[in-house]
Amino acid sequence: MINIAVLGYGTIGSGVVEVLKLNGDSICKRAGDRINVKYVLDIRDFPGNPIMEILVHDVNIILNDPDVKIVVEVMGGTEPAYTYVKEALLRGKSVVTSNKELVAKYGAELIDIAKERNTNFLFEASVGGGIPIIRPLNQSLTADEIVEITGILNGTTNYILTKMAEEGIDFETALKNAQSLGYAERDPSADVEGYDSCRKIAILSSLAYGMQVDYEDIYTEGISKITDTDIKYAKALGARIKLFATSIREDDDSVYAMVAPVMIRANHPLYSVNDVFNGIFVRGNVIGDVMFYGSGAGKLPTASAVVADVVDCAKHFNRNIWTIWSSKKLELTDINKVKHRFFVRVLKNENSIDSLRELFGDIEIAPEVVENEIAFITKEIAEKEMKDKKEKLSGFLGSIRVRF
Amino acid sequence: MINIAVLGYGTIGSGVVEVLKLNGDSICKRAGDRINVKYVLDIRDFPGNPIMEILVHDVNIILNDPDVKIVVEVMGGTEPAYTYVKEALLRGKSVVTSNKELVAKYGAELIDIAKERNTNFLFEASVGGGIPIIRPLNQSLTADEIVEITGILNGTTNYILTKMAEEGIDFETALKNAQSLGYAERDPSADVEGYDSCRKIAILSSLAYGMQVDYEDIYTEGISKITDTDIKYAKALGARIKLFATSIREDDDSVYAMVAPVMIRANHPLYSVNDVFNGIFVRGNVIGDVMFYGSGAGKLPTASAVVADVVDCAKHFNRNIWTIWSSKKLELTDINKVKHRFFVRVLKNENSIDSLRELFGDIEIAPEVVENEIAFITKEIAEKEMKDKKEKLSGFLGSIRVRF
Incomplete structure (x- = not known):
């Protein structure tokens, strides 16, 4: 016994x-x-x-x-x-x-x-x-250099985003539903502001790269600013909005990590991870892409x-199961240098497609969803560049990172 | 060293x-x-x-x-x-x-x-x-009684079925494409007749139940009889056809296993497993549903x-990693007793909806895809019952198991 x-x-x-x-x-x-x-x-x-x-x-x-x-x-x-x-x-x-x-x-x-x-x-x-992910990372993917881990790691926010998309309701209503079903806490900030996902991606990244990734260093943005209008645009673009917790090793071996809502399309392996389910996508340099899916809580x-x-x-009494996670700190890349495409909404009466093209260069105009708005997707630009351009924009309404 | x-x-x-x-x-x-x-x-x-x-x-x-x-x-x-x-x-x-x-x-x-x-x-x-599945079964899902393992375990057949659905081509053409891309062998029978999937589900079942599941005992049906017309019906029904290798522990602890094409809808976790990818779905009595996805070959x-x-x-030199797989044989349930819903196609000029209802009881008529055909989905009936009814049907064209 x-x-x-x-x-x-x-x-x-x-x-x-x-x-x-x-x-x-x-x-x-x-x-x-x-x-x-x-x-x-x-x-x-x-x-x-x-x-x-x-x-x-x-x-x-x-x-x-x-x-x-x-x-x-x-x-x-x-x-x-x-x-x-x-x-x-x-x-x-x-x-x-x-x-x-x-x-x-x-x-x-x-x-x-x-x-x-x-x-x-x-x-x-x-x-x-319940999803086996720590043991697979630690014991199964040992032949690989991990180049990306991206997860939908928080069931509450995934439930809220799924209901917003399915039922066309706004964030506050979806949050209240989640709370009444016991999926969200009375104080929901740990979930909806991304703090929970942030700690989890810090753990996965530390294991994948074998060094300490401090969660305080990870750029973290939640879903509380996502509106039902954003969801409508996503649909019009054939996309879904998901809260991604991600860490990526770039070609120069630098690593960046972030938690933020992103738009993805059906070709992304995490596209079908809905409701309270979690999914974790791992890319290795020899194994290619693998994905783990299941109940992320409960x-x-x-x-x-x-x-x-x-x-x-x-x-394994008296036998340590080897885990590679040294206390040596992994310095993450400054988030300002990381590049993404961005979905951007602006007021029509303060902007024209020409003025937007002047500011952003090549852009892809989104289908019209709301009167007096222009929405578009930029080419890949650095976070810092996006911040600077936002300040120059009049009538800026919001932006979401795009992964397609 | x-x-x-x-x-x-x-x-x-x-x-x-x-x-x-x-x-x-x-x-x-x-x-x-x-x-x-x-x-x-x-x-x-x-x-x-x-x-x-x-x-x-x-x-x-x-x-x-x-x-x-x-x-x-x-x-x-x-x-x-x-x-x-x-x-x-x-x-x-x-x-x-x-x-x-x-x-x-x-x-x-x-x-x-x-x-x-x-x-x-x-x-x-x-x-x-490359998908971690043996180690998760053996070391991660140890708190669970496994009640189901269902996998898309063969990349070649999944590629063929995906191309048939995407491009509307017939089985022979899709097979030739797969061969020219090196995805299928010159003699493709091990893949397309389900023998490869059969051996793989035998291994997973033996690990899940801790006893020897002989692959020769597993009912195995390949995809070579799936036609482009079947695929059209699947589309009309909002479904896809996948080659499933499955073993299920029923409430009375009996286990059945089979390899066969099935129709599934978007709510099944394996619905989005396309092309040469593999996916393995595991249901445990406490963990619920988990799914593993990745490159099944290469x-x-x-x-x-x-x-x-x-x-x-x-x-682990001089230390055995414990694997529960005894040589004691697991007697599988006679496949004739297993129940499924079936999608069935018959010639219209030899059948009427009334005569079909008389034979099958409650049936769900599929949208018309081909002139002079009636297609329908039965309620859940035993394999043996389906066999018997097939013999009584005149103008029988084909049937596929349904998982929705």
Whole structure:
């Protein structure tokens, strides 16, 4: 029997307990032994819930118990999660987490401690919920130089954008729908402003390039400024708007990363990733393009990824699973130098196609969707150049990056 | 330095040598040591090619050399591949293969030998080319009971079906195009009759259920009877025809497996898998639906998967990576009992909608595509029932299973 402790009995924590019970027999077969939840840590009590029998309020009971071989951290946030996880690793326990804030901020350090102590720190559930992406990056794509990772990594924003497109509703209405269905938090900013996606692409980029990508360095723009009019233009252009979290290694080996809404067409592998689903596209220099798709969140899918990591820990006691993520910082390219095509909307009465051509050179005029507007797509220009031109534009209404 | 030998210097073998050269530095970082190709085995000579320096014609040079720690088998076919691989494992070498015939037929036995000798037998490249699917099934989806695996596992047939749909051409023309592009063999039967897909779904099913699924037991139907008229009907129904290789665990824990063309609509995750790409859809009882997409064949993508396995072997000397695939045979459900909806075409002058309703009960009439034909979709009926009804039908033209 392998004893584990679960820190946090929220949605994912209770999911972990449920999955271990539901699939106990097959998990036992794969782990080589039965997994037993010896403790659950939570500050709350759950009167009447059988979990009370193993509930503790003091983390030291877990940290001091040598029977506990694996600690599952599913509390979220950096503190006290970081302190608990670090202490568990220092005491030679394996740790599994679903906590993207923790991994993005302290991943390199915690991986190093696990290596030193010959134990494991695994975090498959921190990105893409149940979708296997961390392990494939770390163990399957090892023959490749990764040149691009682009993901739809946040289910809430993808749901909002999908509903805006399907039902023609505006951002606020779609957000309220998402909140009433429990897909969005009361304070939705972590999702809609792109912060969640930003931490996740920081984790994936660090793994892909083997160096520390600080999430604070990643240019991040959310979807709260996307309007129903933008969605109408996208449709008229045969496109969809998606919140992309992307990092790209350019020919000179420099890497840039950004989170921002983009317009894509049906030929992009992530075009069909709708509703609350996530999709992650990876391009390697020999494997070409691969894509991973599935539920990016949710109690059971996320718990599935957590438990799979527990199984991997159980199969690797006293054997570190090598993860390449050094604490050496990867300096990202200044975003101002990165080039994109842009979809741009301006007021018709303050601009003419000729004046726009004078400013932007060759442009592609979009079908008319709104009276008194001109919309167009620029050729590829640097972010800085776009900023400068925006300032020169009168009647500027908005712009969205284009990937076609 | 880790010495390996490559058996077979065909497309994949030369790709493996190329990838190890191209990405040598990053592979060294991930494997923990430099990978050196000490020998290449081939019956042919390659005059003028630098490979001649390490080319051998006698496998015993490789088998008898204790310096060779990893053997890469990329010859294809069951013999002499099986004899060489078995002997290499018995001598404690790790083996990596891309050979689906070998794995489908002897996988369980070779995995057992690797376990006994504390070495590894890895075969990521045998299914889905570069797409990581074996390792995710074996290591990532371990918390789940797999209830379905459905794949588009053969790039040649997917290319043919895509071209038939896009260009309105018939099967023979599309096949010739595929042959002229090198996507199809001169003798295309292994691809177009579904035998290739059959071996691949046998491998995936054995891994998912942990027992031996014999490919000979899998009902297999290819695409050579799909006509341009069928494709027109599919379009009229808002559907596409894809060659599915599928295995499904039903509520009573029985499993059926089949390879056959099916009609699917845009809501199926594999709908957008076109051209030579492969896609594999997996449904678990807790993770829900996940999908893996990428190049299912080709020199470099396949070599990428082979080399990733070599890296994994290098990280696991004297440590078997546990694979659940027992030699105990899984008895598949008699295909006659399996239920599907069927799309059926009959001659109009020998049938009426009333007579069809009498025979099939509730049916959905398809839009008219060809004069003097009636086409319809049945409700869900058992394969045996469909066979019996076909015999009673006069003017029967064809049928295709429907998944919507």
